[in-house]
Amino acid sequence: MRTILLGLLTLVGLSAQNTVVIQNGIIHTVTKGTITGSVVIVNGKITEVGEKVMTPAGAKIVDASGKHVIPGIIDCHTHIAVDAINEGSVSVSSMVGVDDVVNNERMDIYRALAGGVTTANVLHGSANAIGGRNVVLKMRWGKDADGLVFKEAKPGLKMALGENPKRQGMQTTGFGAQAGQQNLRYPGTRMGVEDVIREAFTNAKEYQKEWKDYEAKKARGEMALPPRRDLQLETLVEVLEGKRLVHAHCYRADEILMLLRVSQEFGFKIATLQHVLEGYKVAKEIAAAGVGASTFSDWWSYKVEAYDAIPYNAAVLQKKGVLVSLNSDDAGGAELMRRLNTEAGKIMKYGGVTEDEALAMITINPAKQLGIDQYVGSIEAGKQADLVIYDKDPLSIFSKVEKVFIDGQQYFDRDGDMSARPRKEAEKKGLLEKEKETERRNAPQTRRPS
Amino acid sequence: MRQRIFVLTLLACAFIPLQAEVPSLVAIQDARIVTVSGAVIEKGTVVLKDGIIADVGPSAAVPAGAWVVDGKGLTVYPGLIDAFSTWGLPEAPVQVSAAGGRGAQASATPGQTAPPRSRGPEDRPGTNSWVMAADLVKNTERRVTLAHGGGFTTAVTFPRQGLVGGHGAVVNLGGETSGAMIVEPDAGLYMSTTPSGYLGYPNSLMGVLAYFRQLWIDANYYKMAKEMYAKSPQTIPRPAYDRALEGVLSTKRVLLPAAGPVQMERMVKLGKELQTSVVLWGVTEGYRMADELKKSGTPVVLNVKWPTRERDRDPDLIDTMKVLEHRDKAPTAPIVLAKAGVKFAVSSDGLDAPKDILKALKKSIDMGLPKEAAIRALTLSAAEIYGVDQRMGSIDKGKMANLVVVKGDLFDERLTIAMIFVDGVKYLPPPDPPQTPGGNAGGNRPSTVDQEEN
Numbered sequence: 013m014r015t016i017l018l019g020l021l022t023l024v025g026l027s028a029q030n031t032v033v034i035q036n037g038i039i040h041t042v043t044k045g046t047i048t049g050s051v052v053i054v055n056g057k058i059t060e061v062g063e064k065v066m067t068p069a070g071a072k073i074v075d076a077s078g079k080h081v082i083p084g085i086i087d088c089h090t091h092i093a094v095d096a097i098n099e100g101s102v103s104v105s106s107m108v109g110v111d112d113v114v115n116n117e118r119m120d121i122y123r124a125l126a127g128g129v130t131t132a133n134v135l136h137g138s139a140n141a142i143g144g145r146n147v148v149l150k151m152r153w154g155k156d157a158d159g160l161v162f163k164e165a166k167p168g169l170k171m172a173l174g175e176n177p178k179r180q181g182m183q184t185t186g187f188g189a190q191a192g193q194q195n196l197r198y199p200g201t202r203m204g205v206e207d208v209i210r211e212a213f214t215n216a217k218e219y220q221k222e223w224k225d226y227e228a229k230k231a232r233g234e235m236a237l238p239p240r241r242d243l244q245l246e247t248l249v250e251v252l253e254g255k256r257l258v259h260a261h262c263y264r265a266d267e268i269l270m271l272l273r274v275s276q277e278f279g280f281k282i283a284t285l286q287h288v289l290e291g292y293k294v295a296k297e298i299a300a301a302g303v304g305a306s307t308f309s310d311w312w313s314y315k316v317e318a319y320d321a322i323p324y325n326a327a328v329l330q331k332k333g334v335l336v337s338l339n340s341d342d343a344g345g346a347e348l349m350r351r352l353n354t355e356a357g358k359i360m361k362y363g364g365v366t367e368d369e370a371l372a373m374i375t376i377n378p379a380k381q382l383g384i385d386q387y388v389g390s391i392e393a394g395k396q397a398d399l400v401i402y403d404k405d406p407l408s409i410f411s412k413v414e415k416v417f418i419d420g421q422q423y424f425d426r427d428g429d430m431s432a433r434p435r436k437e438a439e440k441k442g443l444l445e446k447e448k449e450t451e452r453r454n455a456p457q458t459r460r461p462s
Numbered sequence: 463m464r465q466r467i468f469v470l471t472l473l474a475c476a477f478i479p480l481q482a483e484v485p486s487l488v489a490i491q492d493a494r495i496v497t498v499s500g501a502v503i504e505k506g507t508v509v510l511k512d513g514i515i516a517d518v519g520p521s522a523a524v525p526a527g528a529w530v531v532d533g534k535g536l537t538v539y540p541g542l543i544d545a546f547s548t549w550g551l552p553e554a555p556v557q558v559s560a561a562g563g564r565g566a567q568a569s570a571t572p573g574q575t576a577p578p579r580s581r582g583p584e585d586r587p588g589t590n591s592w593v594m595a596a597d598l599v600k601n602t603e604r605r606v607t608l609a610h611g612g613g614f615t616t617a618v619t620f621p622r623q624g625l626v627g628g629h630g631a632v633v634n635l636g637g638e639t640s641g642a643m644i645v646e647p648d649a650g651l652y653m654s655t656t657p658s659g660y661l662g663y664p665n666s667l668m669g670v671l672a673y674f675r676q677l678w679i680d681a682n683y684y685k686m687a688k689e690m691y692a693k694s695p696q697t698i699p700r701p702a703y704d705r706a707l708e709g710v711l712s713t714k715r716v717l718l719p720a721a722g723p724v725q726m727e728r729m730v731k732l733g734k735e736l737q738t739s740v741v742l743w744g745v746t747e748g749y750r751m752a753d754e755l756k757k758s759g760t761p762v763v764l765n766v767k768w769p770t771r772e773r774d775r776d777p778d779l780i781d782t783m784k785v786l787e788h789r790d791k792a793p794t795a796p797i798v799l800a801k802a803g804v805k806f807a808v809s810s811d812g813l814d815a816p817k818d819i820l821k822a823l824k825k826s827i828d829m830g831l832p833k834e835a836a837i838r839a840l841t842l843s844a845a846e847i848y849g850v851d852q853r854m855g856s857i858d859k860g861k862m863a864n865l866v867v868v869k870g871d872l873f874d875e876r877l878t879i880a881m882i883f884v885d886g887v888k889y890l891p892p893p894d895p896p897q898t899p900g901g902n903a904g905g906n907r908p909s910t911v912d913q914e915e916n
Contacts, residue, residue: 095724099669101662102581108664108672115724136668144668156754157727237687237698241679243672244582436783443786447771 030055031068032420034399037076040406042083042371043390051081053397056419061391074401074415082371082406083390084130084398084418085352088306088378089259089286091343092120093134093149093160100139100180103197104212106169106247109145110134114157120346121160125151125424127350128400128413131162133339133382135286136170138261141177141199141208143170145247146259148382150398151416153423166383168283169251172261173271174317177205206270213278216248223249257283257383259306263317265293272301284381286339288329289321295332304335304381309358311348326373327363337378357407370407396420484887485529486512489522490867493533498540498834498842499856508538510863513886518857531867536880539837539872540856541615541864543844544819545807546717546743546763549609549617550599550633550643579662583676587660591709593621593628596647601640609635611891612816613866613877615884616645618848620652620717624659625670626677626706627652629713632850634864636884645862649848650715650741655725671732678736681710714849715739720762722747723754730758741847743809747788748795752802761805761847764839766822767812768792796826800835807844817877824873833873 032053040046041061049063052071060066067073091097095113099105114134124132130151136144148165181200199205222239229236250256258275262268262285275282284304285291289312291298291305298305307329312321322328330336338355340348348355356370365373379389387396397420404411416424488510495503495518507524509517517523524530580587599619600606609617620630630649637643655670664670687701718729720742733740742762745751746769755762769789771781781789799806810819823836845855854862863886869878879891 094668096666096668099664099666099672101579101665101669105663105669107583107676108666108668110668112671112728113668116727117724144672157724158731235690235694235697237690240683243676243679440783440786443783443790444780447786447789451771 031071034074037081040082041391053420080402083375085128086131086378088337089339090132098137098139104142107243111147116157123346130398138172138176168257173267219245265290292328299333306337309355323362353406487528489524489528490531494537497857540841542613542840544617545844546809547617549605586706588624589626591626592705596631615864651713681707719744749798755804797831
């Protein structure tokens with residue numbers, strides 16, 4: 013009932029107020045410098061940014077005097093808002109996708125929003141060499157699953173190298189180990205991971221050819237049975253044809269080079285290397301391959317392949333010409349996701365990037381990596397109005413998110429959240445008391461021994 | 463000794479109606495008649511002839527030679543329908559193979575501890591789409607008789623092993639033979655999104671959904687290949703017979719699980735993709751699904767085991783607002799859905815005794831559910847969902863003589879069933895058993911909707 017009411021309110025709000033002006037803020041456009049001025053939003057899109065703007069009549073005014081405005085943060089690697097992360101039963105699970113299991117009621121969406129994240133790349137887990145389809149979501153809290161999807165985003169596929177995909181083939185811990193050795197999942201080594209990827213794309217090429225042969229036969233007017241549609245291979249063919257981005261989980265320099273070689277051999281492109289903690293060792297090679305990197309600032313040593321890491325990784329990669337973003341890898345809790353701004357701040361300390369370069373790592377760079385930079389990632393006229401208002405400099409640990417707008421609509425308001433708490437607390441207390449009362453009334457009359 | 467007598471009585475109930483001679487012509491005279499399809503007849507007569515309702519009305523005549531029931535103080539309702547049940551199916555789990563597609567008669571090799579892992583959709587994991595409840599239902603199954611105690615004459619019964627359990631059947635709860643009980647042998651295909659009963663693929667919710675999609679692609683491909691082969695057996699290779707795909711192709715509708723709005727959105731979308739009509743089962747949050755259900759025209763079977771606080775829980779544990787709200791609002795689901803005009807029926811899933819369905823609905827009635835809406839969910843709506851409303855679900859001339867005759871009212875604090883009629887044959891409700899047997903005990907565990915996983 014409450015959601016219906018909320019929905020009605022937003023509808024009314026939309027029709028009456030589709031023009032918003034955020035006034036007198038310190039505006040970090042990321043791509044075009046920082047100014048003190050205003051942003052005009054009409055029908056969800058930014059129409060004007062500048063020191064002096066024309067405020068349309070009847071526009072809703074948001075006073076941002078002394079406050080900082082940045083483009084909505086884009087998290088290039090998360091596992092939030094979904095009811096399943098891994099289909100770990102097979103080494104190639106490209107037939108599945110997290111787009112099928114989006115759960116719009118998961119609280120992590122709201123938490124991400126409260127941390128200034130407006131767009132999240134939700135990826136399949138890393139349990140297998142070739143994982144499932146991704147989905148890019150906007151944190152439109154309150155909308156149904158379909159309403160969260162960033163429709164313009166390019167579809168993607170998860171791949172994974174190293175410990176996670178090979179661990180499943182180990183006799184002690186592997187998938188199906190309890191059911192005996194014959195049921196272990198291949199592979200159990202890094203060599204095997206490479207082999208699985210090669211075999212999968214070899215099969216995909218064969219499948220692609222089967223369809224081409226069939227189309228040719230049909231064009232000649234011959235009667236022929238079409239090939240069986242195979243969802244697993246269909247996704248891989250999309251990768252081969254450049255219609256689907258690859259986001260590859262990796263840590264070690266040697267496996268990174270392996271993947272670059274394999275992808276070049278099979279003629280597909282890797283969009284991003286994810287985690288990529290040893291990226292600084294092979295930054296030149298990554299840059300030459302035109303592959304992006306999405307990493308952490310200073311999070312490592314959580315498993316054997318993640319020890320040889322340095323906080324300068326992002327800066328080194330950037331300086332060698334790699335497109336770099338920072339991500340949270342959050343699932344469920346949305347903890348790191350709420351402070352990606354300070355993650356970017358750390359890269360200024362470790363590596364000395366500029367403020368704009370640091371902010372770019374959580375805004376325009378991930379937007380480019382996801383193929384959505386023409387829509388979001390900076391504050392420019394023509395882009396979707398995904399904006400965050402901070403009370404202080406966004407790269408400072410003392411700053412707080414005050415308001416978050418997506419498509420020009422306010423989805424988070426710190427004051428609103430705080431002031432609604434006593435009412436929610438009272439509602440909860442009311443329900444608890446109601447329940448206790450009912451229980452007392454329905455309790456069987458028991459006689460105590462005297 | 464007493465126990466043995468009790469068992470014998472039960473057996474007797476199960477095998478034969480209580481009269482030595484089954485009358486072919488019965489009239490219930492001067493009773494209150496809740497027709498469901500029309501207005502309540504405060505005082506009228508129902509005439510049953512050869513298993514069919516021959517006449518009903520305030521002035522329907524009692525034909526010569528009819529056995530007459532004095533209906534004074536009695537109310538006649540259409541026989542109640544459990545719209546998502548396992549009644550009539552043997553309670554021991556049916557032995558089905560983990561990977562049984564491609565016409566395989568797979569079974570575990572002796573000495574082998576676990577069946578081979580399913581490595582992809584080709585292994586048809588957890589797929590028993592060829593299983594028909596109609597082939598498995600037994601008229602001697604104990605719950606067939608026990609169901610009479612709740613006023614139930616009909617159950618829509620589904621085999622529920624694996625991801626695709628098989629075809630449900632509309633089953634009358636009584637019959638001289640098991641086959642005589644079947645009203646409709648294909649009520650729809652039971653599907654679950656919880657991986658169980660096999661090892662390997664798929665082991666996640668998204669894997670299951672991807673599997674369903676591939677299964678339907680394969681079924682349609684199989685159909686096309688068969689058609690092409692029939693046209694040109696010389697040039698088109700003969701498709702291999704596949705019972706899993708045959709089972710998918712033969713169904714009219716699928717039953718998909720949806721506890722709340724999140725699953726509903728997923729399942730309605732899946733139904734559109736598979737191009738098949740969908741009935742949602744296991745619905746517990748119906749109170750916040752009305753608008754979308756109405757919009758998509760999706761019927762649902764409500765789970766009416768209302769959530770309650772566990773009796774012996776940690777007293778210091780405070781539930782989340784979401785949980786508290788759910789417990790508070792769950793019983794309002796029928797009210798909200800009835801108001802919105804969504805088609806809904808109810809299920810015995812998770813309840814101990816058949817009559818507990820009535821108790822659950824009574825709670826909703828106390829909260830504002832019109833009694834007529836409750837009765838409709840138990841009768842005509844269920845019949846409509848499964849396409850048997852031309853034959854059952856209301857007291858109308860020409861419909862099947864499935865009736866429940868109650869002293870007073872169906873929703874009285876203490877339900878007193880005078881008699882029930884199944885296909886025109888009279889049964890008396892069984893005595894209350896010492897222990898109320900499970901609605902879905904034993905092998906047919908109550909199904910759960912999408913367990914959350916990380």
